[in-house]
Amino acid sequence: MSMKEMSLRSFLVELASDSPAPGGGSVAAFDGAMGASLVSMVARLTVGKEKYKEHQAIMEELMKDCDKMRDEFLDLMDKDSNAFNDFMKAMRLPKNTEEEKKERTFAMQEALKKAALVPMETLRRCLDLAKKAEIAVERGNVNAVTDAGTALLLASSSAKAASYNVLINLKSIKDEGFANQLKSEVESLLKAIDDTVLRGLKSLEENL
Amino acid sequence: MSMKEMSLRSFLVELASDSPAPGGGSVAAFDGAMGASLVSMVARLTVGKEKYKEHQAIMEELMKDCDKMRDEFLDLMDKDSNAFNDFMKAMRLPKNTEEEKKERTFAMQEALKKAALVPMETLRRCLDLAKKAEIAVERGNVNAVTDAGTALLLASSSAKAASYNVLINLKSIKDEGFANQLKSEVESLLKAIDDTVLRGLKSLEENL
Numbered sequence: 001m002s003m004k005e006m007s008l009r010s011f012l013v014e015l016a017s018d019s020p021a022p023g024g025g026s027v028a029a030f031d032g033a034m035g036a037s038l039v040s041m042v043a044r045l046t047v048g049k050e051k052y053k054e055h056q057a058i059m060e061e062l063m064k065d066c067d068k069m070r071d072e073f074l075d076l077m078d079k080d081s082n083a084f085n086d087f088m089k090a091m092r093l094p095k096n097t098e099e100e101k102k103e104r105t106f107a108m109q110e111a112l113k114k115a116a117l118v119p120m121e122t123l124r125r126c127l128d129l130a131k132k133a134e135i136a137v138e139r140g141n142v143n144a145v146t147d148a149g150t151a152l153l154l155a156s157s158s159a160k161a162a163s164y165n166v167l168i169n170l171k172s173i174k175d176e177g178f179a180n181q182l183k184s185e186v187e188s189l190l191k192a193i194d195d196t197v198l199r200g201l202k203s204l205e206e207n208l
Numbered sequence: 209m210s211m212k213e214m215s216l217r218s219f220l221v222e223l224a225s226d227s228p229a230p231g232g233g234s235v236a237a238f239d240g241a242m243g244a245s246l247v248s249m250v251a252r253l254t255v256g257k258e259k260y261k262e263h264q265a266i267m268e269e270l271m272k273d274c275d276k277m278r279d280e281f282l283d284l285m286d287k288d289s290n291a292f293n294d295f296m297k298a299m300r301l302p303k304n305t306e307e308e309k310k311e312r313t314f315a316m317q318e319a320l321k322k323a324a325l326v327p328m329e330t331l332r333r334c335l336d337l338a339k340k341a342e343i344a345v346e347r348g349n350v351n352a353v354t355d356a357g358t359a360l361l362l363a364s365s366s367a368k369a370a371s372y373n374v375l376i377n378l379k380s381i382k383d384e385g386f387a388n389q390l391k392s393e394v395e396s397l398l399k400a401i402d403d404t405v406l407r408g409l410k411s412l413e414e415n416l
Contacts (some may be wrong), residue, residue: 003216004215005217007214007215008214008219008282009212009213010213011216015242015346016245016246016247016252016275017249017252018249018253020249020253023246023249023355023358024354024355027242027246027358031239031365033220034220034223034235036224037220038231038235040224041223041225041228044225056241066224066314090220113393146231146232146373147228150369151371153365154365156365157362157365161361161362164358164412164416167416171416201254208375208376
């Protein structure tokens with residue numbers, strides 16, 4: 001069953017169970033999905049209001065983009081769990097002969113790459129989320145400004161959690177070119193997200 | 209229906225809708241619930257392992273405490289939405305006579321206090337979550353260290369989001385004694401949570 005069909009409570013019970021997946025990677029993706037939903041909500045509470053007439057077009061765009069983003073984050077929840085389970089499968093491959101050992105190592109390395117690329121995808125989307133949440137803070141319905149601010153916080157925690165999941169997998173990846181490329185992308189994304197989030201929160205906190 | 213029985217997807221659709229509740233306050237509580245679940249998971253992946261024998265007792269305690277904490281955070285999700293809806297109800301009270309106006313103002317002030325006290329409760333629990341997540345980072349199964357780190361990140365984003373929801377309500381509360389007391393509790397809790405989270409993340413990031 002896709003996680004998105006689970007109840008909030010069942011999901012948490014599954015999360016807390018002694019199976020390592022779902023874990024932090026899926027949680028990161030769900031944080032992103034909640035953030036995108038909050039931006040959609042703020043946009044919905046802004047469109048059609050005379051006071052925010054000048055932001056009408058951008059709010060309609062936010063609504064549409066963030067509804068789509070929410071579904072993409074939700075898909076990443078499942079993808080993250082599946083990537084982890086594929087790695088566990090590769091680890092359980094037979095290793096009796098030299099041939100088998102080689103095949104197992106190859107399968108494990110491929111699975112590790114996938115397990116790094118899924119949270120990388122989450123992280124990339126967090127930058128988009130942070131930018132959109134900043135717009136919601138700046139131009140959205142002022143009555144919902146703390147909701148837009150919460151979306152900024154989620155972009156930040158989701159990004160950080162996703163980065164941990166990329167980096168922990170990179171530690172076991174032998175392909176240095178692959179690892180270095182991802183590592184430098186992680187760094188520049190975290191920096192860009194941090195800048196956006198801090199700017200947005202500053203503007204919010206001045207009004208609290 | 210309690211939110212905890214909703215599917216992840218339905219919850220997000222409801223969150224993104226143009227009704228202001230559920231909003232950031234419920235999201236803050238759910239972040240706390242995910243954090244508590246991750247600490248439970250790390251503890252479960254630690255108990256019974258020879259390598260972590262010396263931490264057995266504390267991990268069993270973490271497991272029990274965090275399962276309970278998860279349910280408390282889940283209840284706070286509903287409480288937050290209900291508090292907001294109660295405030296909307298108070299706002300819709302009649303205000304035709306002086307008597308009615310007085311009653312409406314009183315009801316609104318009481319509802320605002322409740323709407324500030326619920327996220328305050330979330331915030332208080334976040335300090336407990338941060339402390340437990342730090343233990344999970346330091347002494348839990350090293351294979352799940354990024355999950356424990358994610359719990360720290362969630363304690364931080366949940367706390368910050370909850371604080372916004374306290375502060376925004378305090379702005380309309382006339383009872384200065386009440387407002388000042390909560391404001392100073394918010395400040396000291398955020399400081400204590402920040403210290404704990406930064407310490408835990410530092411220890412985690414050194415190993416990434």
